[in-house]
Amino acid sequence: MNYSIAYHPLISRDLANIDDFLTADSGPLVADAKAVLTVRGIRSLSTLPYFGSRRVTPGGKEYRIKVAGKAVIAFTIDDENREVFIVAITYGGMDWQSRVVSRLD
Numbered sequence: 001m002n003y004s005i006a007y008h009p010l011i012s013r014d015l016a017n018i019d020d021f022l023t024a025d026s027g028p029l030v031a032d033a034k035a036v037l038t039v040r041g042i043r044s045l046s047t048l049p050y051f052g053s054r055r056v057t058p059g060g061k062e063y064r065i066k067v068a069g070k071a072v073i074a075f076t077i078d079d080e081n082r083e084v085f086i087v088a089i090t091y092g093g094m095d096w097q098s099r100v101v102s103r104l105d
Contacts, residue, residue, distance in 0.1 A: 002046045003082045008103055014089040018071065021091065034069055038089065041068025045084045049077045059105035063087060065096070074100040 015035070022031035044051065045066065052066035052075075066073045074088045074096055087103050090096035 001082065003049045003077070003084045005042060005046055005084050005086065007086045008088065010103070011086055011089060014099075018089065018091040034071070034091075037069040038071040038073070041066055041071065041073055042086060042089075045073075045075060049075075049084050055100075057101045057104050059101070061104045063100060063104060072096045076104070 015038075018038075019031050019035065022034055050064070052064040052073075054062065054064055055074075056062050061076075063074055063076050066075070070092045072088075072090045072094075073086060074090075076085045076087060077083075078085065088096055088099040090099060
Protein backbone atom coordinates (compact mmCIF):
# COMPACT_ATOMS: atom_id res chain seq x y z
CA MET A 1 0.00 0.00 0.00
CA ASN A 2 1.33 3.43 -0.94
CA TYR A 3 1.92 6.41 1.30
CA SER A 4 0.45 9.80 0.45
CA ILE A 5 2.79 12.77 0.03
CA ALA A 6 2.19 16.04 1.90
CA TYR A 7 4.27 19.21 1.79
CA HIS A 8 5.43 21.86 4.23
CA PRO A 9 3.91 25.24 3.26
CA LEU A 10 7.34 26.62 2.28
CA ILE A 11 8.15 23.88 -0.25
CA SER A 12 6.92 26.03 -3.14
CA ARG A 13 9.46 28.67 -2.09
CA ASP A 14 12.20 26.02 -1.91
CA LEU A 15 11.41 24.87 -5.44
CA ALA A 16 11.20 28.41 -6.81
CA ASN A 17 14.61 29.23 -5.32
CA ILE A 18 16.14 26.11 -6.84
CA ASP A 19 14.58 26.89 -10.23
CA ASP A 20 15.84 30.50 -10.12
CA PHE A 21 19.34 29.34 -9.23
CA LEU A 22 19.50 26.65 -11.92
CA THR A 23 17.93 28.84 -14.61
CA ALA A 24 20.44 31.63 -13.95
CA ASP A 25 23.37 29.21 -13.74
CA SER A 26 22.58 26.67 -16.46
CA GLY A 27 19.48 27.77 -18.35
CA PRO A 28 15.84 26.74 -18.35
CA LEU A 29 16.32 23.35 -20.03
CA VAL A 30 18.72 22.18 -17.34
CA ALA A 31 16.46 23.62 -14.62
CA ASP A 32 13.50 21.70 -16.05
CA ALA A 33 15.50 18.46 -16.25
CA LYS A 34 16.61 18.80 -12.63
CA ALA A 35 13.03 19.51 -11.56
CA VAL A 36 11.92 16.25 -13.20
CA LEU A 37 14.58 14.32 -11.23
CA THR A 38 13.44 15.96 -8.00
CA VAL A 39 9.78 15.15 -8.64
CA ARG A 40 10.67 11.53 -9.42
CA GLY A 41 12.61 11.34 -6.17
CA ILE A 42 9.62 12.63 -4.22
CA ARG A 43 7.17 10.31 -5.96
CA SER A 44 9.32 7.28 -5.21
CA LEU A 45 8.81 7.94 -1.49
CA SER A 46 5.18 6.91 -1.83
CA THR A 47 6.29 3.31 -2.37
CA LEU A 48 9.70 3.37 -0.62
CA PRO A 49 9.26 5.79 2.31
CA TYR A 50 12.19 4.41 4.32
CA PHE A 51 14.66 4.94 1.50
CA GLY A 52 17.31 7.44 2.54
CA SER A 53 19.33 8.30 5.61
CA ARG A 54 17.80 8.65 9.06
CA ARG A 55 18.65 11.87 10.93
CA VAL A 56 17.64 13.49 14.22
CA THR A 57 17.39 17.22 14.93
CA PRO A 58 19.12 18.64 18.03
CA GLY A 59 15.60 18.82 19.51
CA GLY A 60 15.15 15.06 19.04
CA LYS A 61 12.80 15.00 16.04
CA GLU A 62 13.46 12.20 13.57
CA TYR A 63 13.51 12.77 9.84
CA ARG A 64 15.08 11.25 6.76
CA ILE A 65 16.86 12.62 3.72
CA LYS A 66 16.98 11.36 0.18
CA VAL A 67 19.21 12.70 -2.58
CA ALA A 68 17.70 12.98 -6.07
CA GLY A 69 20.36 14.20 -8.47
CA LYS A 70 21.81 17.08 -6.48
CA ALA A 71 18.56 17.87 -4.66
CA VAL A 72 18.31 16.97 -0.98
CA ILE A 73 14.76 16.02 0.02
CA ALA A 74 14.12 16.03 3.78
CA PHE A 75 10.99 14.30 5.03
CA THR A 76 9.21 12.63 7.92
CA ILE A 77 7.16 9.45 7.86
CA ASP A 78 3.82 8.93 9.59
CA ASP A 79 3.15 5.19 9.44
CA GLU A 80 -0.19 5.44 11.22
CA ASN A 81 -1.61 7.76 8.55
CA ARG A 82 0.62 6.32 5.80
CA GLU A 83 1.96 9.75 4.92
CA VAL A 84 5.35 11.11 3.88
CA PHE A 85 5.69 14.79 4.80
CA ILE A 86 8.24 16.72 2.74
CA VAL A 87 9.87 19.19 5.14
CA ALA A 88 12.41 20.87 2.85
CA ILE A 89 14.04 20.59 -0.55
CA THR A 90 17.43 22.11 -1.20
CA TYR A 91 19.96 21.86 -3.99
CA GLY A 92 23.68 21.24 -4.12
CA GLY A 93 25.55 22.74 -1.19
CA MET A 94 22.63 24.67 0.33
CA ASP A 95 22.30 24.43 4.11
CA TRP A 96 19.49 21.89 4.29
CA GLN A 97 20.13 20.96 7.93
CA SER A 98 19.33 24.41 9.31
CA ARG A 99 16.22 24.59 7.17
CA VAL A 100 14.96 21.23 8.41
CA VAL A 101 15.67 22.04 12.06
CA SER A 102 13.85 25.38 11.81
CA ARG A 103 10.82 23.70 10.24
CA LEU A 104 10.61 20.73 12.61
CA ASP A 105 11.63 22.14 16.01
